[in-house]
Amino acid sequence: xxxxxxxxxxxxxxxxxxxxxxxxxxxxxxxxxxxxxxxxxxxxxxxxxxxxxxxxxxxxxxxxxxxxxxxxxxxxxxxxxxxxxxxxxxxxxxxxxxxxxxxxxxxxxxxxx
Amino acid sequence: xxxxxxxxxxxxxxxxxxxxxxxxxxxxxxxxxxxxxxxxxxxxxxxxxxxxxxxxxxxxxxxxxxxxxxxxxxxxxxxxxxxxxxxxxxxxxxxxxxxxxxxxxxxxxxxxxxxx
Numbered sequence: 001x002x003x004x005x006x007x008x009x010x011x012x013x014x015x016x017x018x019x020x021x022x023x024x025x026x027x028x029x030x031x032x033x034x035x036x037x038x039x040x041x042x043x044x045x046x047x048x049x050x051x052x053x054x055x056x057x058x059x060x061x062x063x064x065x066x067x068x069x070x071x072x073x074x075x076x077x078x079x080x081x082x083x084x085x086x087x088x089x090x091x092x093x094x095x096x097x098x099x100x101x102x103x104x105x106x107x108x109x110x111x112x113x
Numbered sequence: 114x115x116x117x118x119x120x121x122x123x124x125x126x127x128x129x130x131x132x133x134x135x136x137x138x139x140x141x142x143x144x145x146x147x148x149x150x151x152x153x154x155x156x157x158x159x160x161x162x163x164x165x166x167x168x169x170x171x172x173x174x175x176x177x178x179x180x181x182x183x184x185x186x187x188x189x190x191x192x193x194x195x196x197x198x199x200x201x202x203x204x205x206x207x208x209x210x211x212x213x214x215x216x217x218x219x220x221x222x223x224x225x226x227x228x229x
Contacts, residue, residue: 002155034217043117043203043220044156089156099144099207099216100169103156 003027004092006104015113019077023090023104026071030092034101035064035075038087047088048075080111115139117221119204125227126194134189134224136204145187146218147179148203156203162187163209194228201225 004025013019021035031052036044050057050064050073057064063076077084087106094100117138126132138145147159161169162181176198178190187204205218 004155032216036220041222041225043119043205043222046217046219049217091156093216095216099161099209099218100158101156101218102158105153105155 002105003030004090004102004104006088006090006107008107009105010108010110012110012112013080015082015111016079019075019080019084019109019111021075021077021088021090021107021109023073023075024071025073025092025102027092027094027102028068028071030094030102032093033064033066033073034091034093035062036089036091037084038089038106044089077109080109082111082113085109085111117204117206117219119202119221119224121224122222123225123227125229126191127229128194128196130194131190131192133191134202134204134226136187136189136221138185138187138204138206138219138221140206140208140219142206142208142219143184144207144209145181145184146205146207147187147189148205148220150201150203150223152200160189191226194226196228199226199228 034049035047038044048062066073089106090104091101120135144163148156150156159173160179180188201223203223204221207218
């Protein structure tokens with residue numbers, strides 16, 4: 001049973017346009033959500049996060065939106081740049097003693113010049 | 114060195130070998146994690162160490178044996194692995210005790226393991 005799902009395995013966007021990556025989750029106990037970016041042969045790099053008490057968090061070109069009633073979060077990148085081409089993972093956090101991060105399968109984003 | 118480092122970056126081993134993966138974090142964190150990423154699958158949590166004590170073992174076979182000698186170092190000892198254990202093994206660290214939600218894990222570059 002996959003608790004965090006990224007239903008789009010890949011996404012292609014023109015440079016300068018907006019990239020929107022989506023993530024759905026099933027466990028209403030998750031209280032913190034994170035997006036990671038991963039280049040080939042590297043570990044995931046933390047990008048941005050949002051607490052369940054907020055519905056939006058912005059950091060430069062990156063904005064994460066959280067819709068708790070729909071159990072859905074999205075990452076907006078605007079404007080998209082060629083260096084944004086990578087695999088993006090969303091993760092949901094549960095604190096039960098230790099923190100547990102549950103990851104989605106990832107979405108490969110390609111920015112076309 | 115900064116962040117989270119892992120050695121070796123690549124490892125090829127036979128099923129009868131014994132090897133160890135090493136992780137070191139330079140962030141002053143007090144929790145460390147091992148994850149496994151197999152092809153086409155999400156990252157899977159294997160072990161969690163908090164304040165040098167193992168607090169989570171996510172039903173991992175005993176052929177994987179973690180060790181956390183101090184808050185900066187984490188090892189994963191491997192013995193009699195199977196070909197299906199071939200994967201990317203990632204280490205992460207975080208600072209526990211953050212007030213409210215907000216504990217972010219930071220990852221190392223991973224060790225790509227191939228079991229023949």
